[in-house]
Amino acid sequence: GAVVSQHPSRVICKSGTSVKIECRSLDFQATTMFWYRQFPKQSLMLMATSNEGSKATYEQGVEKDKFLINHASLTLSTLTVTSAHPEDSSFYICSATGQSYNEQFFGPGTRLTVL
């Protein structure tokens, strides 16, 4: 199957700083990428959907200015958590799909801890 990577796997930052998380499709062209947030012992919550070269579509209740998503190429999408606060601490998971695929491929996730 297709492989999706995320970097970093873990990040700890101070409150008020910004953190960038990368999501890469390693062996296919990801026309669409998704960003999810997962709270402890809960399900995945879709934050936004991004198509290559287009602005991301955010789910209701997700702050666009807080969670900046860029999908500049067919293999890379980034999520930037701006002015992070402790309540932004969570597990962030990306997924990707391409034109010839009928499923999403998930990255391993990034654990963000904001002190």
Next chain:
Amino acid sequence: AQSVTQPDIHITVSEGASLELRCNYSYGATPYLFWYVQSPGQGLQLLLKYFSGDTLVQGIKGFEAEFKRSQSSFNLRKPSVHWSDAAEYFCAVAPYNFNKFYFGSGTKLNVKP
């Protein structure tokens, strides 16, 4: 509205015993259905998926699931559970263009020796 319900938050089974994880969905059109497994601190791995055809689908690691349209269910089964199956399992539904996935709340599986 689209939704996925996994009624069981936690399930504990003995190693070697059979397993069934329940999933019910609400979806306006023909659903595409998925089961994923997540180990602690990891991403999601696809176990199996159903799009059409035979309502009993086989997946990896010995798992299978049966689509029952009349019951709006897509339950996951395994005849004999292994200790390595302990993880969290998520059921999901998606539209035909896979532009959005709706996940259930998950079922955490514990396996007793």
